[in-house]
Amino acid sequence: MPLEIKLCCIITAALALAALFAPWIVPFDPNATNILEKLKPPFFLEGFDGVHWLGTDQLGRDLLARCLYGIRVSVGIALLGLMVSAVVGTIAGLAAGLVGGWLDRCIMLVVDVFISVPFLLLVLVGIAVFGSDIIVLILLVGLARWESYTRIVRGQVLQLREMPFIEASRSLGASTSSIAWRHVLPNIASPLIVLITLNFPAILLLESSLSFLGIGVQPPTASLGRMVGDGRDYLIFSWWVALAPAVVIISITFVVQTMGDFLRDALDVRIDD
Amino acid sequence: MLRLIAWRTGFACLTIFVVLAACFTAVRMTGSPVDFLYGDGATPEQIVELEREWGLDLPLPEQFVHYVRNLAKGDFGNSIVERRPVTEVYAERLAPTLQLAGLALLIGTVVGIPLGIFSALWRGNLGARLAMGFTFFGYAIPHFIIAIILILVFGYLLNWLPSTGAATPLHYVLPAITLALPLMAINARYMRSALLDVLNQDYVRTARAKGLKEWRVIGLHASRNAILPLITVLGLEVAGLVNGSLIVETVFSWPGVGKVLTGSVSRRDFPILQFGVIMYAGVVVGVNLLVDILYAVADPRIRVRS
Numbered sequence: 001m002p003l004e005i006k007l008c009c010i011i012t013a014a015l016a017l018a019a020l021f022a023p024w025i026v027p028f029d030p031n032a033t034n035i036l037e038k039l040k041p042p043f044f045l046e047g048f049d050g051v052h053w054l055g056t057d058q059l060g061r062d063l064l065a066r067c068l069y070g071i072r073v074s075v076g077i078a079l080l081g082l083m084v085s086a087v088v089g090t091i092a093g094l095a096a097g098l099v100g101g102w103l104d105r106c107i108m109l110v111v112d113v114f115i116s117v118p119f120l121l122l123v124l125v126g127i128a129v130f131g132s133d134i135i136v137l138i139l140l141v142g143l144a145r146w147e148s149y150t151r152i153v154r155g156q157v158l159q160l161r162e163m164p165f166i167e168a169s170r171s172l173g174a175s176t177s178s179i180a181w182r183h184v185l186p187n188i189a190s191p192l193i194v195l196i197t198l199n200f201p202a203i204l205l206l207e208s209s210l211s212f213l214g215i216g217v218q219p220p221t222a223s224l225g226r227m228v229g230d231g232r233d234y235l236i237f238s239w240w241v242a243l244a245p246a247v248v249i250i251s252i253t254f255v256v257q258t259m260g261d262f263l264r265d266a267l268d269v270r271i272d273d
Numbered sequence: 274m275l276r277l278i279a280w281r282t283g284f285a286c287l288t289i290f291v292v293l294a295a296c297f298t299a300v301r302m303t304g305s306p307v308d309f310l311y312g313d314g315a316t317p318e319q320i321v322e323l324e325r326e327w328g329l330d331l332p333l334p335e336q337f338v339h340y341v342r343n344l345a346k347g348d349f350g351n352s353i354v355e356r357r358p359v360t361e362v363y364a365e366r367l368a369p370t371l372q373l374a375g376l377a378l379l380i381g382t383v384v385g386i387p388l389g390i391f392s393a394l395w396r397g398n399l400g401a402r403l404a405m406g407f408t409f410f411g412y413a414i415p416h417f418i419i420a421i422i423l424i425l426v427f428g429y430l431l432n433w434l435p436s437t438g439a440a441t442p443l444h445y446v447l448p449a450i451t452l453a454l455p456l457m458a459i460n461a462r463y464m465r466s467a468l469l470d471v472l473n474q475d476y477v478r479t480a481r482a483k484g485l486k487e488w489r490v491i492g493l494h495a496s497r498n499a500i501l502p503l504i505t506v507l508g509l510e511v512a513g514l515v516n517g518s519l520i521v522e523t524v525f526s527w528p529g530v531g532k533v534l535t536g537s538v539s540r541r542d543f544p545i546l547q548f549g550v551i552m553y554a555g556v557v558v559g560v561n562l563l564v565d566i567l568y569a570v571a572d573p574r575i576r577v578r579s
Contacts, residue, residue, distance in 0.1 A: 113288045117554050118515040121534075125550065128538040129299045205415040209520055212417045213535065228421060232524070235421070236429050243425070246418045253413040 005262050008255045015071060015252065022068035028052075030069040031220045034060035039238040057227075057241045058234055067248050070222040075252070077138055077217070078204040084142025085203070086149055086196050093153025094180045097161065104154075111147040119144055120209070127215050137216060141207050145199050152195055156188045190267040197260035201253035208249055224249050278566055285562045292554045293547070297337055300543050301329075340547075350544035354537075359548045363530060369439050370522070370529035374514050376449040381456025381510070386503070388457065389464025390496060393472070404461065411458025416517045420451045420524040437526040448525045452517050456510050463506050467499040474498075504568050508561040515553050 018025060037060035041047045045055075054063035096107040123140050130136040160166060166183055174182075208225025210216030217223035224245040231242025263269075324330045328339060343350065349359045388408070392401035427447060428436035435444050471477060472495055480490045522531035530549070537545035 112284070113291050117288075117292055118512050118557055120516040120519055121550055121553050124519075124535065124538050125296055125299055125546065128541065128546065129302050201413060209415055209417060212415075213520065213523060215535075215538065225417070228417060232421060235425050239425050239429075242421050246421060250414055250418060253415075254410075257409070257413050 002262070005259060008259050008262075011251065011255050012259070015248075019068050019071040019075065022065065022072065026062060026065040026068060028062035028065040030061060030065040030222045032061060036060065039234065039241070041238075042240050042244070045240075054244045055238075055240050057230065058238075063227075063241065063244050066222040066227060067224070067245055070224040070227055070245060071248060071252075073217060073221060074204060074207055074211070074224045074249075077134065077141060077207050077223075078200060080138045081141030081144065081203050081207070082196060082200055084139060085144060085146040085199070086192070088142070089146035089149025090153050090185075090192065092146070093150040094157060094184060096150065097154040097157025098176050098180055098184070107150065108154075111150055114147050119206070123206070123210060124215070127210070132210075132215055132218055134217065137207065137210070141203055141210075144203055144206055148195060148199065149192070152191055153188060156191060157184055160184055160187055191269045194260060194264045194267060194269045197256060197263055200260070201257045204249070204253060204256075274569065277569055281562055281565050285558045288558050289551065289554055293341075293551055294337065296547055296550045297340065298333065300541075300546055301333060301336070349548050352542055352545050354540050354542045354545075359544045362533060362545060363548065363552070366528060366530045366533055369527060370518060370531065373439075373445065373448055373452065373521070373527065373529065374518055376445060377452035377456060377514065377517075378510065380449060380453035381460055384453070385457035385460025386464050386500070389461040390468055390491070392461065393465045393468040394491065396469075405465070408458035408461045411454050412462075414454075416451055416455070416520045417524055419454055420447070420521060423447050423451060424524075439528055444525075448521050448527055451521050451524075452514060455513060455517065459506055459510060459513070460503065463503055464499060467502050468495060471495045471499045501568075501571055504564055504571065508557070508564045511560040512557050515557060 034056075037049075037052070037056050038058055040049055040052050040056040040060075042055040042063070043053050048055075052062050052064065054067065056062055057066065092107050092111075096104040122143070126140045126143075127136070130140075160183075166179060169179055169183060207216060208223070208228070211223045211225030212229040214226070214229060217226055219226065227245035228242050228249070231238075231240075231245070234241050321330070328336055331339070340350070351357060352359050352362050355362055388404050392404045395401040424436040424447065427434045434446050435441070436447055438444055477490060477495050480494045481487075485494075518529065519531040519535060521527065522529045523535060526532075530552075533545060534549040534553075536542075537549065
């Protein structure tokens with residue numbers, strides 16, 4: 001394993017642990033406001049008060065606490081959304097490839113239509129209709145990129161379908177679903193893992209863009225995108241309010257993207273963008 | 274060839290129709306704009322009256338048929354909030370958006386493609402590695418963070434460039450760069466891998482073997498063939514531009530279409546939202562259609578296969 005991948009693993013583990021054990025790391029409530037303490041600078045600037053390591057925001061909330069709880073919210077939504085899209089997309093791909101015929105054509109038509117619509121627009125309409133509940137957000141974010149799984153899985157299934165072991169189990173009377181579950185899925189695991197890893201940054205960015213626009217996670221819940229959006233108004237004198245969560249977002253996407261690229265090359269998977 | 278174009282065009286129309294129908298149904302599933310506009314201030318009779326005026330009391334399929342019939346006549350409806358034709362609302366905001374998107378596409382292409390060529394030719398060299406690292410960042414950083422960083426550095430710290438509105442040509446610099454950076458990254462990445470593929474081809478070796486100057490080999494033989502797959506990236510880029518412009522226009526208070534559209538979501542201005550969705554989807558579908566046709570024209574192999 002190259003050094004930078006080891007480094008990426010360490011960073012991921014550190015961020016994950018910090019987010020999980022946030023209440024034990026920072027003694028502050030992420031949503032507790034204290035106007036007297038507002039816009040305090042972080043530890044590397046003059047005026048650091050020795051308590052709020054990343055400073056405070058416009059309402060005097062501790063930024064380190066908000067960043068850590070924000071990782072929980074943003075990464076949580078992204079991970080659940082990722083699961084939704086992977087499951088939906090994989091099932092659609094398996095069905096299209098194994099059943100074939102009109103079902104295949106229907107699914108691929110939906111995929112084609114889906115690709116040609118700008119996704120942010122779809123989400124905007126979705127939020128306009130269903131509101132921005134966390135569940136709605138997860139489902140909408142989960143709609144993103146499901147078609148990438150469908151395309152890859154279908155392509156793989158079409159190749160696998162002609163293999164002797166699939167033919168053998170079919171002639172032994174195995175049902176389509178058991179062939180899908182027991183023979184096809186284990187064989188397409190590595191492209192799926194790579195795809196899931198590479199899709200994660202995109203989904204995280206989608207969630208944070210939505211929250212940044214003010215239509216994703218609603219206040220006072222801390223989410224990384226929303227924090228950048230709030231900090232926008234204080235850029236001139238208190239730039240750390242926006243930059244702290246921005247740095248967190250960039251580090252997560254950067255690290256995961258690097259690991260995804262590495263996995264893709266190491267497992268020798270071809271995934272066309 | 275003609276059949277391919279006809280089939281693709283038909284599919285594009287179908288796509289837009291499906292999007293339109295889905296959007297039309299979805300926005301009507303919850304909440305009436307009347308409640309939103311007047312809240313508790315309107316009497317039940319007035320609400321019924323207003324809903325009749327906007328045709329919201331009819332059954333959904335009937336509303337849709339009505340809407341499509343009007344569309345065919347070129348009538349896209351009136352904005353509920355602003356009480357004037359949606360085409361008018363959009364028309365006055367269209368120019369700034371198109372200028373910004375065009376500029377970004379230009380910068381992204383003019384900088385991105387040479388960057389890709391450079392990093393393919395001098396693979397392993399420090400400059401080329403830096404260039405690829407830079408494109409990697411272009412992938413990993415979302416528009417809104419690029420925007421925030423640019424505003425902070427060039428707007429506030431250095432005080433070189435303005436960061437809100439579209440008053441002077443200088444106002445175009447930061448939003449255009451924000452939109453262009455991810456495009457640059459896409460172009461550079463695709464150009465690099467396409468050129469690396471092409472450089473191993475026999476005809477490049479032949480061109481070198483017959484003693485052509487290196488710039489002719491790269492410029493005339495290799496690059497021309499490597500640019501071909503880049504046509505397909507254009508569709509991807511336009512979709513990215515649409516997503517990006519929605520965000521960039523909000524951050525830079527750009528007087529464009531994106532702000533009208535995002536605003537219509539929270540105000541439940543159905544006609545505005547519908548027209549925006551048709552317009553954006555139309556652009557993306559249209560560009561993809563054009564890409565398919567261009568590709569078939571440029572690459573005889575596609576024509577034969579279809």
